[in-house]
Every structure is written in structure tokens, then in C-alpha cells.
Amino acid sequence: MHASSVPVYISNSGSKHPKIRLRENKRVGGLALFARDKYHPLHLIVDIPEGIEVLWVKLTPPCHPRLTASIIYCLIYHPPRAPSQAVLMEHIINTCDIFKIRYPSAKFVICGDFNEINTEELENALSLSQVIDFPTHNQTVLDEIVTDLSNQYLPPQPLPPVGKSTHLSILWTPIPTTTHHQPPIIRKYRPTPDSLIRGFGQWLVHYPWVEVLTVSEVDIKWENYSTTITQAYHHFFPEKSTTVHPSDMPWITTRIKKTH
Known part of the structure; x- marks a missing residue:
């Protein structure tokens, strides 16, 4: 039926x-x-x-x-x-x-x-x-x-x-509710497309690392290395931001939002 x-x-x-x-x-x-x-x-x-x-x-x-x-x-x-x-x-x-x-x-x-x-x-x-x-x-x-x-x-x-x-x-009556505006959440991220990854890789290969190789103290070597690699990462992969709703599912990514 x-x-x-x-x-x-x-x-x-x-x-x-x-x-x-x-x-x-x-x-x-x-x-x-x-x-x-x-x-x-x-x-x-x-x-x-x-x-x-x-x-x-x-x-x-x-x-x-x-x-x-x-x-x-x-x-x-x-x-x-x-x-x-x-x-x-x-x-x-x-x-x-x-x-x-x-x-x-x-x-x-x-x-x-x-x-x-x-x-x-x-x-x-x-x-x-x-x-x-x-x-x-x-x-x-x-x-x-x-x-x-x-x-x-x-x-x-x-x-x-x-x-x-x-x-x-x-x-059976719904519970009275007051609508509260939920401000959007700003999430920051750094895109890693293939073109930027290749550029970062070329920089790694050709960079002389003078500030690391010319210093004898291990602590200073590590500090110089961390500073240089962080600056390069920020340069090759610039930060961007996206707006999400507080109730968005965890699996809702920027890529998914752009498909709509």
C-alpha cells in the first residue's frame, strides 16, 4: 500500500x-x-x-x-x-x-x-x-x-x-525561547597550495643558514634557526581568515563553504 x-x-x-x-x-x-x-x-x-x-x-x-x-x-x-x-x-x-x-x-x-x-x-x-x-x-x-x-x-x-x-x-508545548544573536567566529589559517610549497622548498635548498652555521652555542643556533624558519613560513604561507557560525559542524571547512 x-x-x-x-x-x-x-x-x-x-x-x-x-x-x-x-x-x-x-x-x-x-x-x-x-x-x-x-x-x-x-x-x-x-x-x-x-x-x-x-x-x-x-x-x-x-x-x-x-x-x-x-x-x-x-x-x-x-x-x-x-x-x-x-x-x-x-x-x-x-x-x-x-x-x-x-x-x-x-x-x-x-x-x-x-x-x-x-x-x-x-x-x-x-x-x-x-x-x-x-x-x-x-x-x-x-x-x-x-x-x-x-x-x-x-x-x-x-x-x-x-x-x-x-x-x-x-x-505538548515548545519551551519559550529568546533568540540571542550569536556572533560569528573568526578562524585564521595558512593555505598551503602546491605553488607555495614549491617556493618554500626552493628557499630551503638555497638558503645559506649563516646565522646558524657561524654560531657555536647550541641554544643560540636553535633560537636563530627557529626565528628564520618561522619568518620564512609566515612569508611563503600568508595568514588568511574565514568566518564560521558557532553551530557549524566541525567538518565544515573553508573549502566546503566555497563550493556553495
Whole structure:
């Protein structure tokens, strides 16, 4: 079954007359997402195994931490006593791995009605944590949120059910933050292209080293040598500087920046 065949509706939640699409010929379950247009909701089309109800959506907040450029939501519904638990877990883990490569700065929120599925496999495989710590249906935690955003959100709060639902609603609110300007970091370096290396090598071959060879004291020889070689290094390899952002990954080099 392809994701596009799952009855879902992605809508601007500010709409005065939101449309609702119900699951056909089934009494419970179903998936829907309401997101404001400013979050640029994108339905991610992936291959979904037969019998699995999953919806993948990417949201891009207009203001976000540099390392959280987007949030990928995986909405799930797992029917009670359904035999597809292993298939569901494998699908979520494999799909998250694919999206981690495609969207390196994305965070993940896997949420929905798990119907008592043990989420430890997801947490361990994807380095996520389950944040719901209160019963959502009678005395059981059926509706869960598994995510790597727990440090950016307040603890979830239970709310009354919506309509005739027997499940509690869940309010999960971002931690209010104040944007602080982070000044750029200036890094200095000395480029060593082949042309400069050849020039430095020719200088080494032809330099007479008089200030070293004509002195008998070892300490003075070393001091003169160090001074001369340092001055030559600075001359042949002039210092340059580059600007980096405080949150740039360590492997982001000047060469990589110049390719963009």
C-alpha cells in the first residue's frame, strides 16, 4: 500500500471550515494532520507495507534553532491485537534512517495510538525518548510521543477527549525561547597550495643558514634557526581568515563553504 492511498487530510488549521476525511468502512483509527501554512507542511511519500497505517509529514518552522531546520512527524495508528507490530517497527526505523540522510538537520516526532506497543525498540534504534507519563485511555498509556525534541518542549499535559473519543487529548508545548544573536567566529589559517610549497622548498635548498652555521652555542643556533624558519613560513604561507557560525559542524571547512 502506498502512503498516498491512506485517507489523510493536511490543512491550514486557521481555516474557518476545515475539511475532515474519515476512514472508509472502518469505525475507529485514521490519520489526520492540521498544520498552519507558515510551517510549510510537506506530505512525504514513502512505500508503506500492507496493513500499516502511517503518515509521514515534514514541517519547517519559520524560526527554529540552526540544528533543527525541520521536524518530521510520523503519525501512526496500530489497531489492538494487530499482528503487524514487527513490520511497523521495521518500517519506522528504516524510514527514519532514510530521512536522517536526506534531511541531516531534521528532528523526529513519532506519535499516535500505539495500543500498548513497546516503544523501546524505537528509542534504542533511533536515540529517541518516550515523553508521555500519564494514562491516555482508562488507566493505560496507549497514545505516545517518541522524539528527540524532549529538551525543547515542556512536559506533555493531558486534556479532555475531543468529541466522542475515549482517549485523552495531549498538549505538548515548545519551551519559550529568546533568540540571542550569536556572533560569528573568526578562524585564521595558512593555505598551503602546491605553488607555495614549491617556493618554500626552493628557499630551503638555497638558503645559506649563516646565522646558524657561524654560531657555536647550541641554544643560540636553535633560537636563530627557529626565528628564520618561522619568518620564512609566515612569508611563503600568508595568514588568511574565514568566518564560521558557532553551530557549524566541525567538518565544515573553508573549502566546503566555497563550493556553495
